[in-house]
Amino acid sequence: MTDAFLDPLPWLIVLPLAWAAMAFLMGAGRGARLAIVALAMQLFLALILATQVLESGPVTHVVGGWGAPLGIDLLADGLSVAMLLLTQAVALPLAVYAQAYFSREAGQFWPLAGFLLAALNALFLSADLFNLYVTLELLSLAAVGLVALGGKPAQVAAALRYLLVSLTASGAYLMGVALIYGVYGTVSIATLAPLMGSAPPMALWLSAGLMLTGLLAKTALFPFHFWLPPAHGGAAAPVSALLSALVVKASFYLVLRLALDVFPNLTALVAPGLGLLGAAAILYGSWRALRTHHIKRLVAWSTVAQLGYLFLVFPLLAPDGLALQAGVVQAIAHGLAKAAMFAAVGVLMLATGRDTLEGLAGVAHRVPLTLFAFGLAGVTLMGLPPSAGFLAKWLLIDAALSHGQWGWVAVVIGGGLLAAAYVFKVLRQAFLLAPEDSRFQPVPRSMEWAAFVLAAASVVLGLRGVELMALLAQGAP
Amino acid sequence: MTSGLVFALAGVLLFVLGLGGVVMLSHALRRILAFNLMGSGAFLVLVGLAQRDGGVDPVPQAMVLTGIVVAVAATALALALVRRLHGAHRDD
Amino acid sequence: MTLNEALPLAVLASSLLPGLVIFALPEHWVGTRTTLNLFGAFAKLALVGLLLAGVSAGENYGFRHEVLPGLELVFKADALALLFMTLSTVLWLFTTLYAIGYLEGAPHRSRFFGFFSLCVTATMGIAMAGNLFTFFVFYELLTLATFPLVVHRGTPQAMKGGTVYLAYTLGGGALLLTGIVWLYGLTGAADFAHGGYLAVLGSEKAGQLQWVFFLLIAGVGVKTALVPLHGWLPQAMVAPAPVSALLHAVAVVKAGAFGVVRIVYEVYGVEFAQSLDLLAPLAVAAAITIVWGSFRALFQDDLKKRLAYSTVSQVSYIVLGVALFGPIGTIGGLVHLVHQGIMKITLFFCAGNYAEALGIHKVSEINGAGRRMPLTTAAFTIAALGMMGVPLTAGAVSKAWLMDGARAADMGWVTGVLWTSSVFNAAYFLPILWRAWMRPAPAVWPEEHIPAKGRRETAWLLLLPPLITAAAVLVAGVFAEAGWSPLSWAELIAGREYLR
Incomplete structure (x- = not known):
């Protein structure tokens, strides 16, 4: 008892x-x-x-x-x-x-x-x-x-x-x-x-x-x-x-x-379809993220795109487990990074009192910690090293190449570049000089730090992949 | 045809009707009713199919009971949201 | 952790930690920030000195950390790494001094110096990378750390330059990543090794290895500004002068060129690369870049743009040296890695001084600047003569070795390329010198800021760095045969590559 x-x-x-x-x-x-x-x-x-x-x-x-x-x-x-x-x-x-x-x-x-x-x-x-x-x-x-x-x-x-x-x-x-x-x-x-x-x-x-x-x-x-x-x-x-x-x-x-x-057998049949839907999600979600002027919508569309990566895993599932690991690492990396990004955007919106990209000019020196958090989270979403998002992409590309499936490699790499395009669309705006008449509200420091901790975690996790893999291996089929 | 299978087929019919309703109707209240129809269909299938051996299997009964509770809660939330939305529109 | 494992990490930490602290400093804490900057720079200098002494004595410095099963971050401070590290560390010190003077009173300095330090950390990581994965990690980090510096001014023009820079470098990073994962699939995890590690795969995989080579070189070729991947470099000159110095001499283009060196020598191995017919196309690409860069430089009136095209051309000397099969060309290429750095940083320091003191941004505005700013112009002259390859300068040494290397490798056409480039170099540098020294000064300078204490031509912090680096250009040329010269170090590295 x-x-x-x-x-x-x-x-x-x-x-x-x-x-x-x-x-x-x-x-x-x-x-x-x-x-x-x-x-x-x-x-x-x-x-x-x-x-x-x-x-x-x-x-x-x-x-x-x-x-x-x-x-x-x-x-x-x-x-x-x-x-x-x-x-x-x-x-x-x-x-x-x-x-x-x-x-x-x-x-x-x-x-x-x-x-x-x-x-x-x-x-x-x-x-x-x-x-x-x-x-x-x-x-x-x-x-x-x-x-x-x-x-x-x-x-x-x-x-x-x-x-x-x-x-x-x-x-x-x-x-x-x-x-x-x-x-x-x-x-x-x-x-x-x-x-x-x-x-x-x-x-x-x-x-x-x-x-x-x-x-x-x-x-x-x-x-x-x-x-x-x-x-x-x-x-x-x-x-x-x-x-x-x-x-x-x-x-x-x-x-x-x-x-x-x-359903291992049945999944194998629909796996290519799931992968294609995932690829479509990456392209469409990123495109919509690039088109919107509303920062929060941008981050939400980015979620649509990033969820697509999770489904690229299915056509590549194999006994070596690479793709499965890639999927879980991507889920974790995106979880931390997206939480950080929404938190950071919340701070930016409070500070500027606006919800559009245009309103962001000058935030780079008003709330630098938050912008840094946004940037770090962006690094994970783009899949740049040394973040956990990079580990996910590395594993995915590795899995795709070991199957000789170049199409998925192109999707992963292209998706990373599209993510860079929408992340830097925000960062560029933030580095612009603020117009004379812009007003900034002070924001509680605890909010800034919370966003930063989440973003930093998503990057630092990229250095601790071995432990994560050992954990995932427990009870894996 | 055993009675269990009849129940199950009726359940499938209800489920399809409900699904069609949720997807195709536009009025929120009707869609909520259609969702309930879907749920009932699934419950019927669960109870019906489990009667194969003639005896009564307690596990699906327990499941359906739980499922009904969940469906009631979901319906309540949906209705609350519809009321809120309706109220907001009337205020405008 | 042993001392030999800790030292490479300490080199990284000596700029990373001050950088992170600087981010958090309030804007007006000038003294603390300057102290931290200089502490970091000198600490790094001391650590690199320690490593230099150790490596000459045959010590091995390295550190490994596994991030995924079979995927390791590997740091290794070998002779080649130290060539690049010494260059970057010394020039970083001068650039920091220069930047402190240049940005006096400017806004957002904490952010600037924070990213500045990150940038050098990334460069050190690139230099010490012990495998392709580690190289890639820091290569991308360098892109991310330089972007805020390029757009530092926050003007729409800076944004445009920054966007072009990102588009090129992130695209190059994507190619590099593809090549690296492909190669990992073929070989499994492998460290850089003298003479390369791919020869064991033999000629069966030749086709795949040629594709991988193309991807890798295209990936690092973006930062090296190989034509046609050079478009970002002239655009990025909107950045403040210390940043341009950093991009052109210390970090970015050097990281690319250094990547080419590692890939050819320590991944493929120069003999295996030759047997796969990879070196000749690389030499052609470098030759085209050399000629095209100097040709385009002829027509730039904007001083920094002219210097940028000159960089496009000069950095490919390094690539050319690598592509020349044989130890002599290798020495020429490696030594030019250092020599180009000290010459080009001098030129950018001087260009910054002209702009700061007199508002001169264009070649056509430089008339008579020699009288007004004799020391700056003297430094500029020495570096420009070096670029042309005038005897007794550093540039002459690299060019001589490259020419000998070309003859030794039976690639006579390369000497023609080098001569053409020298003629173009003279054609775009000599008019500047002539205008600065011989033509009369205008009645009014474009935008004159009279320095605080009248007699000097500009602030000490802006004047000393170019004077010292210009002196280094002469010293490296005159004392090329001395045991401590960059040339001797390059000979040591080439010996290890060829005389295994």
Whole structure:
């Protein structure tokens, strides 16, 4: 009993639920300090879990001692622990940021953020398809609530659109789960994996198609990206950061799980298509990012483009695991960098009081730390060394070349140059001399530093790829 | 044809109807109703297909119960958002 | 960590850490900033001196860190690295002094010196890179660190120059990356090695290796300003004078040329490259660049633009020396890496002085500047004569070795290229000298700033660096045979490459 009590797994879910509930009871706008302390503990727990997994392989926790199929099992392998670490590492600096950002007008930000994180942690730890559905829905509900937080009509409309897409997608996923249960009588990933023969029944095809389509819509892969720019581009800065960095990664994680553990044969068939959609996302997203004059929209479109890289992984999946590692590293690198970038843009918008690129002239010497953070995050997005984004690109190119597939190499390299074009579009503007009549608002230092810490993490992680790879190897198929 | 299969086929029909509704309708309230139809379809499939062996399998029952709770919560949120949006438009 | 592992890292840290602190300094803390800058520069000088002594005595300095399984950051301070490091460290010191004087009272100096230090850190990383991956990491870092310097003035014109610079260099970086990953796929992880490490692959992979060579050289060729990849260099001259000095002499174009040296000698190996028929096309590309650069320089009225085209031409002397199969050409190319640096930095310092003191930006405005600013013009004259290859200057030494190298390699046409270039050099430098010394001064200078203490032609901090580097041009020419000269060091390196 004491063992189960000290196990970090359930605490990673219980803790955010607890502080979310307490923040709700404390009333609107309260609970920032509680959240920061609890998030520090969560990060610590995730680190403990990571060392456990590194030392002794995947960890399982049987909730309440019931056991599957009626009870719920939690499972932490290298992949889930990496995502858990990312989640807590992004959330903690963002909480510090949000405390200053919202000052007194946080509304229900803290409870919603707590529920969001609980759902994310639960999702990464779930070991069966139905439990994943529940966590996915909880995640969407919390995320939609956060988008609508400001209460402006545009935000509410974006939230509603996001919710409907999300619900439809989860519905498709649920139907897929029902079909799988109908065929195999189980939804546990571990039990399903060995049952998948080389000639699956028709129902399984249907089920895979439904689940995959639903998840792609949630991950905003081109052409399902339409809901993302208004939702991420319109929300409050800390919310955009959470959504772009973490929420879309959750459904990608699920796609990866399904592709690796549940439908390996079926995925191989659609893999080229996924890769092409990814390439289209990179090109289209970057092009739209280049065209927009609204800085936050630019960053949101950049998310559409960067998500495309995640799907280049599928046509290159091979036993050597290079492509899989590339996908996870890209997800982590983008998570840190995009959180930093939205945070930095939030500071820039507060400082200039404007939301367009033209308004940025002169910020290079008014909020240099923030601009530096934006630049560092940009380095990761462009995939320049020594950032984690570069490691992802290196692994992807390596995987593509070892398959002799030059097309993907061109997409990766070209995508990096396009990212450079839109990142430097912002930086150039920032280095221009400010017009005489421009006014700058002072910005709390804690916001600037939070953005900088996230950006620096995305770069420094590039020097610690060996540890990350060792973690990912734990429990990999 | 067993009763389970009938349930499952009805579920598929409901799901397709609901999906069509969510994608093609434009009125927010109708789309929310259509989403509920989709959900019910999936639940029916889950319960229906699980009755193959004649006996009652408790696992899908538990799942459907959970699923209904989630669907109710989602519907409530959607309705709240629609009201908010409606209110904002009326104020203008 | 042993001392021999720590020293290369200390060289990086000696500019990185002061740079990071400088970013955080308030604008008006001039004293602290200057102290930090000079502390960094002198500390680096001392460390490089230590390394020089060690390497002459046969010590090995290196450090490795694995970033991915099989992918390592490798630093190695070998003889070739030290040639470049010594040049950059010494010139960085003078450029820092010059920049402190040049930017006195200008805005955003913390940002400027912060990126300035990052830039030199990247250059040191390039010099000490022990494999292609490490080289690439610092090559891209150099691009990122120089961009804010190029656009430092924040004018629309600076932005345009900066954008062109980025487009070229990031594009080149993409080519380089492709080539490097391709090569890693063929060989696995491999360090730079004397005589190259590709010969074991044999001629079966010749086709692929030729493509990789093309990608790598095109990648570093952008920074080297090989024609037709040179378009950014004349555009980037909108940057402040110390930055131009840095771009042209200390860091950027040198990083490219240095990359060519490493790729030909320590990746492919000069003999293997010759057997793959890679050297002759490289020599042709260098020859075209040399002639085209000096030809275009003839028609530039803007002084800094004329100097920029001159750089395009002169840097390819290094590439040409590398492409000449044989030790003599190698020595010529390597020694020109140093000689071009000290000559060109002198010219840019002087151009900056003309602009600062008298507002002279164009060749046509320089009439009579020799009387008004005799010391600056004397320094300019020495460096310009060096560029032409007049005897007793550094330039003459490099040209002589390159010509001998060409004859030894049976590439007689190269001597023709060198003579043509010398004629063009004279044709675009001599008119400047003649105008400055012989023509009467105008009644009013374009924009005269009278220095604070009347008698001097400009501030000491602006005057000393070009005088010292001009003296170095003479010393390197006159005492070329001395044991400590750049030439002797280049002979040492060439010996290690050819007499394995």
